[in-house]
Amino acid sequence: MTATLPTLGTGTAVRLTGVHKSFGHGPAAVTALEGIDLTVAPGEFVCLLGASGCGKTTLLNLVAGLDAPTAGTIELATGRPAVMFQEAALMPWLTAARNVELPLRLAGVKRAERVARAGELLELVRLTGAGDKRPHELSGGMRQRVALARALASAAHGEGGTAASLLLMDEPFSALDAITRDFLQGELLRVWETTGTAVVFVTHDVREAVRLGQRVVLLSSKPGRVVQEWAVDGLGGPEEVVVVEEINARLREVISSHAA
Template sequence: MATALINAEQGTATARAAVRIEHVSKSFSGPAGSQLVLDDISLDVAPGEFVTLLGASGCGKSTLLNLVAGLDSPTVGSIETLGRPALMFQEHALFPWLTAGRNIELALRLRGVPKAERGPEAERLLELVRLGGAYGKRVHELSGGMRQRVALARALAQDSRLLLMDEPFAALDAITRDVLHGELTRIWEDANTSGSAAGGLSVLFVTHNVREAVRLAQRVVLLSSRPGRVAREWAVDLGRPRRIEDAAVADLSLEITEHLRGEIRRHGRH
């Protein structure tokens, strides 16, 4: 069944989950036959909630995100989202022949924003991700962190209430990643307190980095090794601002890591 998109203007929208995944399984066919990647996953993400999906490599995290994005369809089960999600990948996927501003304007054009409004809106979004003045810079002139900021601005240009992020900071050095954690948290918090996004901004963030998951999320969902199932969830009841080196972040990360290791060991025995 294909992902069902729910119009954000519907009167019942605010009462709906931002993402509702119900008994979803996904299989792929190959030379050795059908391979079950995801098995009977049910998960809701509330409007305005920040959820991280955590699991070992190959457990199906990215596959699940692609299903939520509507890039593929579940073999079994259903997925509903509040409107069309915006998607940000590990690779920035910027067009190198366009400037930073023009990359963002392309998303605005696809959204139907009038031509006269695209330039000022692209400038505003660059300011939002702390890249004011970078409108005319081409991709090769930007550092890795700057490119991901532009990619984030382009995702935000879609004016979606749901942001899907597939390990967007994994390729960055630790300091740049730390800075972008702070920026993402700031943008998400502002969207959910200022009324700048109707009904708030929900984030579903895929990572294999336990500390990253704990630093960012309100809730961490651990997927088992393949086939991916929801193995356990943790509510992250820690204050903000939250640092990756905080003792409380480290303590919860250790607990989650032990469960992750258990899943990896269990998978290795099969």
């Protein structure tokens, strides 16, 4: 087992080489990931796609440093990545602004600076004026935007005060209604283009992956392996429809072969 190391140069945000992850020992061990090779460039938006249980979340947890690979290496260009989960996971006793400030406070940023930065990030996610509201006073979509602002604050102040510049997102919009999800997808793209942060976005929704990502990476059913990749940056109209159908067909093949 090898540790996650901040050893990469400026040309790569994160690199996974031969990553393998098993849970348990002996005959009862379950292999979640096997031989994962994946490189994400600085500022790149990569969507991880696959059926439920294929190891997408496990992969994200390894990159985030929340767990360690059984074998292989995970190399990061900077500090620990920021993570955004399916649930907003905001501190209910803190206001929206204080939730965004939290990673800055933990990083030792002085109060005046973190207050100003939190205000800037709330403005970036179009929540100006909502900083004094607590989570229960916000809609689900607004809570996710606060969570995004907090993740961006964390990305700007990684370990040792360095910028992480890598945001890991684990199906952050799947629990929202279709209209809110569509709106937040657009907002995420706007924020990504504004900040230049590299994003690894986990989803099981092919259309979401093609709409958001520059590259779509399909994982096989357990154990998760990289099956195929598609460059999807700038697609639209009939071309996008064709690619969505192609990925859907490949995903069905992967699921069928596993079931057989």
